[in-house]
Amino acid sequence: MKVATTLTVNEIAYPVELDPGTNLLAAVRDVIGLTGSKEGCDDSECGACMMLLDGKPVNSCSYLALQAEGSEITTVEGLATGEKLAPLQAAFLSEGGVQCGFCTPGMLISATALLDQNPSPSEDEVRIALSGNLCRCTGYDGIIKAVLSVANAV
């Protein structure tokens, strides 16, 4: 039995019909069609599916889509302004924070949440804030440098 609801993703309201068991990641990827958020584990371990829910980062693979009704959902597709990259996105590229790119959407979301809450984090604070996002390529070095470079520019 599908349930009709509205999910607001990146400031656009999408009327959708969902099985009650649908997780937020599946709703956004498969029903709404925004595939930037990734599924790496379906277990809240890797962070590739991270989205902002009213500004707070959640592992969308482990969050029921229907619970997100009425919330502002932000995915990686919502970070840039038109063609203009957000400072974190640009810094991930210039600092070598992107290799295969599969963890990148979740990393960017976690980093965005951190800087929204703490615009001048220490390196340790950045590392702790990103410790729920696994990256196998970069050794985290370029990612940490990117976040700190944006924080220091503020």
Added chain:
Amino acid sequence: MTAVEEPRAAAFVRPDGKEKVTGAGRYTADLNLTGQLVAKFRYADHTHARILRIDTARARALPGVLAVVTHEDVPDVLYGGMVKDRRLFAKEKVRFEGDIVAGVAATTAEIAECAAALIEVDYEPLPAITDFEASMGEGSALVHDDWESYEADDALLRDGNRLGYSTIVKGDAAAAMASADVVVKSRFVTDPVQGVPIEPRAVIAQWQGDKVTVWTSTQVPYAARGGIAHTLQIPESNVRVIVPLLGGGFGAKCDFHFEGHVAALARAARRPVKLVFSRREEFFAVGHRREGMVIELETGARADGTLLARRGRLVLDKGAYCGEGGFFAQMAAMHALGPYKIETADIESSLNYSTNQPSSSIRAPTAPQVCWALEQHMDELAEALGMDPIDLRRHTLIEEGTVTATGQKLERIAMKETLEKAVELIGYGQELPEDEAIGVAVGWWPCFAASSGAYVKLNGDGSGTIITGAQENGTGAVMAMPKFVAEELGMQPEDFSILYQDTDAAPSDMGSCGSQTTFNSGRAVIAAAVDLREQLLDAASDKLEAARDDLELVGGAVRVKGSPEKTVTIADLAGSGTFHGKGSGEPPEGPPAEPAEGCVGRLGLESFHAPQLIAHAARVRVDRATGVVRVLQVAAAHDCGRILNRLGADGQVYGGVVMGIGQALSEGTQLDAEGRHRNAHLTDYKLVTASDAPQIDVAWIETDTPGAGPKGSKGVGEPPCVPTAGAIANAIAKVIGSRVRSLPMTPERVWDASP
């Protein structure tokens, strides 16, 4: 040779970067086709059993199921890179937990899963053969009853459960050992380790008539194409493999893997079929993991540290099938020598079948485990000699003119320089708290010369397209190709797009494995650009009525040297849009080696082509009460030849070192008594996180090693994870005063080893 303090080339932003940071980029799992079905597999119910009966009737009858495929539905052929020992779908026997008995394609994942469970399989269970050391013994039950009939490389020296055997012999090691002032013997064991790309693999297959297009997350699209063609017995020209963005590989996505299964399901269902692995499948079902090993080493030295003799006995767990990993016995033997001057040697290495998960290439296959053991062994030797471990290495490491134990003469290598740089960067010898110590380890890794091919075409407006078989797995190596071409043609890198990861477009290529993209694909692309340049010079010579030798390509134009007014732009020349260059380049020949006659199991690794040399130093803190180790700092110095892209090269070291830390401390697959995974998920198989990763200092010692790749480059991707675990192990031993002889060095094992 020069130490690089400053970037040689300006950092460049990868052309695929924007789509990756905006979420617009598509990976295989992001694609969907109209009418697409979902694939699920029925895996073996035992790790070792004879199959008596497979009945798919109930599964086929389930509404929503459009195809069920078993061995009866595909050609009866065996496949495998170096030994053809495997079928797409198990026939007589299952040989490990992830062997596939049947595949199902259904309208939803839930129906497909349900149908897979409804398949009835009767087995005669057989004893699991998990002890890979015992499996080569007399009287052990065979993993492959028909091993003698398999098509295989003769040099493997197969014998029952031993599918690869290699020795390195030089001089009379027994006599030299007997004459040594000091002899040290050590035994080490390692657990299997997984590649764990963050992207679980995905495959989509769609047939159009007799032709199939397969989108797949592979590092080796041409091997995938070959595997599909072979297992389905169709021509390669009827198979097109396309790789969308690839979410990491680390070797785990090398080799033909599940493309044949999905193509068979799609053909049977007459629909596109999509397979996406769960994280659990990504652990237990893939035929790729780093093998467990038993490593026994004995070294005899003169009192001054000179290495008189090395004996080694290595046993590697190949698991159920060979795949492309048949060369591991010889590769491991070479790492048991390590980058050292040794007067005599007697190394024996066995690669054995078991009913465990198949091992295969994971980033620098065999090297991190053997290096971890050898570098601890070298520190034990230093202790027995009463020498500082760095001084022992200074005295024994390979250098200009060294002739290795296999008779390879080394020229222009910077092994010792990397050691000195790593020692300097870490501050070796500094005063440290009593729970901290610094350990050092060194390693080596070869370049792999292989054939490749590329085209460069000019479009009518003077822009260009590079068509290469190279595969991008995250390293960014492919992204350097526009730079190579632009340099040859006097144009800008931004003038070129790249068409790649489509087997219908470019000539065959080895793929993103063996750290070879720049080495081989780069060479081919440069050759194609040179071919195109010659054509442009011919055309400009006609147009400008000038001798070819008087022309130069500068700033997007061909002009007469010294007469800048006599010029024609490349855009004008390209007006017809038909200019295209092609090239392969000659793969450089491997350096000669003269191994002694007793060296058997030779697969070409007895000489290390343009070796990459590595020294890592790690500073760690050990909590003696709990055995918890924290890596505080790693200094990584590499000789990888000339560095073409500092940002990209540094990124390989950061990532490789962090992967090495995981191997050292937390990453190990635990198997039950029957060889089943006990920790096939990220909760209990722990990767290093951002808050665990230490400060990493990177240094490059640039050499001009003979036989190097384009512009003096060697490989970069694999070496960074070779000596990290060894350096950490040596630091741990200094703190606790004893050795941890099992890898990973978990808190329990460190605590257990503490006196």
